[in-house]
Amino acid sequence: MRQAAMVWAVILCLAQAGTSALAADSSAQPVIMPLEQALTQITSEDDTVRDTALAAVIQQGDATLLPRLDEIRAGAERPIRLAIKPVMDLIRNRSNLDDPASHVRRSAATDLGTSGRVVAIPWLEAAAAKEDKKWVRYTMQEAAALLKLSLNDQASKLEAIDTLGALSSQNGVPALQEMMTAGRASNSTDAQKELAKRSSAAIERIETWGAWSNAIETIFRGISLSSILLIMSVGLAIVFGLMGVINMAHGELMMVGAYATFLTQELFKSLLPPAMFDYYFAFALPVAFVLAALSGLILEATVIRFLYGRPLETMLATWGVSLVLMQAARVYFGDLTAVVAPGWLSGGQQVMVGVFFPNNRLFIIALSIICVLGIYGLLFRSNLGLRVRAVTQNRNMSACLGIPTRKVDAYTFAFGSGLAGIAGWALTLIGNVEPGLGQNYIVDSFMVVVTGGVGKLAGTIVAALGIGGLNKVLEPSLGAVYGKVCILVLVILFLQWRPSGLFAIKGRHADS
C-alpha cells in the first residue's frame, strides 16, 4: 500500500516537474541524482550544489534516512544545519502521512501545509484520497490547498482559493488576505485582480462560518464553565442552602476530594501494572466522595454541631478549620502534586470545522447533569430526602414527629461534603492539585448559591448557568480580568434588586 503510494507520488511529482509548475521549489530537477551522491553533497559550501542535492534527498528519502541525516547535520556548520532541518522535517512528515495513528497523520499534514514546500502537494493529495478519517482528510485537503496558493499557475491558485473557501479554512485567511492586498495594489495585473476577487469571496465564506463556529464554541464554553460552577456549588447549596450553615471550609473539602484522587493515582502507580493506570480515575470517584463525606462528618460532629443557628460563629470556626486543612495539605503533600488525566479524558472531539470540544469538559458537563439528577432523586424521591426537607423546614416539628434530627443533620452535611469531594475529583481535570485549590473556588461557589437564592436547588442551577454563560459571553470583548469584575458588579446589582436571589422562598422563612 505504502509502496504504491510512494511510487504514485513520485510519478505525480515527475509529471508536475514536467509542467514546470514547481518553479517555486528548487526540486524541479528533471534528472535525479543518485541518493548516495546527494548525501555527500548536501554539506557542500556551494548553495546551488547543496540545493540540488537536498532536492534529490527529498525526492528519494524516506524515514530510514533520518538517522543518517541527523548524523550529517550534527557535524555541519550552522547554515547547513539550518538548511538540512526542514528537509528532515519534510521527510519525516511524508512518512508520517502513512502512520497508523490518526493524530500523527493529521499533525504531519498540518506541518506540511505550513512548510511552504509545494513538493508535498502530491503526497498530501495521495494521502487524502485514501484517508478514511473525516477530519484528517480535511486537514490534508486544506494543507494541499494552502501549498497550491504558492504555485505559479493561475488555474491551480484559483482552484486552491475556492477549495479553502469551501473548507471554511481559518488557516487560509492570512494567505488569502495577502492576495487581496496584492490585487488592490495600483500596479497589479489582471490575474492578480482576479485572484483578489476570488480571495475576498472565499474570506467572506470563511469569516461567516468563523462567526458561527465562534458562537457555538462560546456557548459550549459557557455551558462548560457553568457545569464547573454547578458541580462546585451543589454541595454548598445543600449545606448552606438547606441547612443554613456557612461552611468556609467547603473549598477545603473539595481539596480533600482532589487529594483523594491524587492518592488513588499514586496507589495505582505503585501497586498495579501500567495497563491499569487509566482506570484509576473511575476508582477515585468513590474514594473522593467517601473521604470528603467522612471529613464532613467529623467536622460536623466536632465543630458545627455546637454552632447551629449561630452563623457568625460557624463562619469563624469553619474558617479556622479551613486554614488548618490548608496548612496540613501543605505540610503533608507540599505544593508539588499533579494528577495526570487518564488517556480517555485528554484531547477532544472535533465536531465541525473550527469547533473543538475537549473531552474533559464534555465529561464534566455530563457529570454535573448526573449529580443534579442524583440530588433531585435523593431529596424529592426518597425517604431520607423527605426527612431532610422536613428538618430544614421545621426542626422542632420534625423532632416531635420522631425524625432523628441530629442524625439527619449529620447525614445531610456529610452528603454535601461528599459532593464537594466529587467537585474536587472533577477539578483535577482542569487545574492543579494544591493546598490553595479550595480558595480558588469557594468565592465563586458562594456567589452562585447566593445569586440563585438560598435554599433553592433550582436557583443554584439557573445561577450557575447564568453566571457561567455571561462570563464567557463577556470575556472575549472585555478580557479575563474585567470580565470577572463585570460579573461581580452585575451580581451585586442583582442582589440589590432581589436580595434573596433568583428563586426566593416565598412566605415566612421557616427557620427564622
Add this chain to the structure above:
Amino acid sequence: MSAELNDGQHHLTAGPEEGQSRRDFLVQGSKTAASIGIAALLGNLGHWALSYAADKEPVKIGVLHSLSGTMAISEVSLRDTVLMAVEEINAKGGVMGRQIKPVVVDPASNWDLFAEKAKQLLLQDKVAVVFGCWTSVSRKSVLPVFEKNNGLLFYPVQYEGEECSRNVFYTGAAVNQQAVPAVEYLMSKEGGGYKKFYLLGTDYVYPRTTNKILRAMLLAKKVPEANIMEEYTPFHHQDYQTIVGKIKKFAAGGGAAVISTINGDSNVPFYKEFANQGLRAEDAPIMAFSVAEDELRGMDTTTLVGHLAAWNYYQSVDTPQNKKFVADFKAYCKKNNLPDGEKRVTDDPIEAAYFGVHVWKQAVEKAGALEVDAVRKAVYGQKFLAPGGEIMMDTGNHHTHKPVLIGEILKDGQFKVVSRSKGLVKPEPWSEYTNPEKGCDWTSHQGTYQKP
C-alpha cells in the same frame, strides 16, 4: 511560578477568588509584635558586644525567604541553596578565616513582614549581608529598609528591571537577559521565524512591565501592531477556554508564538487547556519565563512537552562543575532530610542564589572587611565559575553578566537547550526599547543617570 508569583494580593482587579485578605487579617495580629523598642535596645547591646568581639567570631548573614504561605513552594529551595553554599564555604575555612552563621527568618509570603524581617536582620541581628526575596513586590518592600540602613541584599530571581539600587545585587536576569533574547530567538530563522506574538500574563507588575518592553521591541523590529496581542488574567485564573480559543484563531495559518508570563497555579490549567483544544507546540509554541525545573517537579508534564522556556541556567547544562553542583544539592537535601530529598532538582534561581553567596564571599576577601561599602566596590567585576559556566558581576550596574539559554521542556520535567547566547550577555536594567536614555552605574554615576 516565576520570579513574581502573587505579587500583591490586593491588586485592583482582584477577582473573587482572591480570598487572601483573610490570611492577611491573621498576620495583622503578628504585626503588633514588631518590637521597635526591643530592636533599639538590642541594637545598642549588639554594638557594644561587637566592639568587644574577637576576630574569630562567626560572621552573621541573613536569609530572607518565605518558608510558609503561597511563595514557600519556590522560596524554600532558595533557603536550602543558601544554607548549602554556606556549609560549603565553612567546610573550606569560612570567610577571612571566620565561620559563617546564617540567620534564617520567615517572612511568610507577606510583603509587609518582609520589610519588618529585613529591619530585624539589619538592626537587631547585625548581619553583614542578606540573601533573599523572590517576588518583585517583596523586593520593593525591603528596598527602603536596605537603602536607609545601608544594608546589602543579593536578589537571585529574574525580574522586570527598571531598578538600580546601590544596596542590591541582582544575580538573576534583567529583561534583556531573558525575555528579549527569547523573543529574538523566536523571530530568528533557527527559532522558527515567528511573525505573530500573543503576549499573555498574569495581571501585575512583572508581566505588564516585561510586555511593555517586548511590545516596544517588536514594534521596533517592524512587527505590525495587528500581529501583537496582549492579554492578562487574574491571579489563580482557572478557566482558559476563551483565551486558548483566541490563540487558536490568532495562530491560524501559522507563524504565531505565545509569550507567557503566567504565573503560579494558573500555568497548569493553561497548558492543559492548550493541549486539550488540540493545539500543539508546532502550531504555536509557548515561550514561558516562569516555568523552571523546580516547579515542573510536581507537574503533569505531558501537556508541556515541546514548549519552550528562557533562562540562564538549566539543571541539564553539561559542565563538570554543574554535575557536581546537582549531585551536591541532592546529597544536601537527602542528608538534611528535606522533603523529596534525592528527587530535588536545581534551576535558574537556585543557581543564582548559590553563586550569589560565593560572589559575596570573594568580595569580602578581596575587600578584607565586612563593611557594606567596601564589599560593594569589591563585588564590581567579580568573576565566579558558577555551575552553568563563568559569570561576571557588572563593573557598575549591580547586575550580572550571564549566558542566555533557550530550553525545550522534556517529558521528565528537564530542559534540552536548543539555543545558547554567544558568551555572556551584558545586563541592562533599563531597557533600550522603553528607556533608551537611562543608564545605571554606581562607579562613575550615582545610580540611574541620563545618557548623554
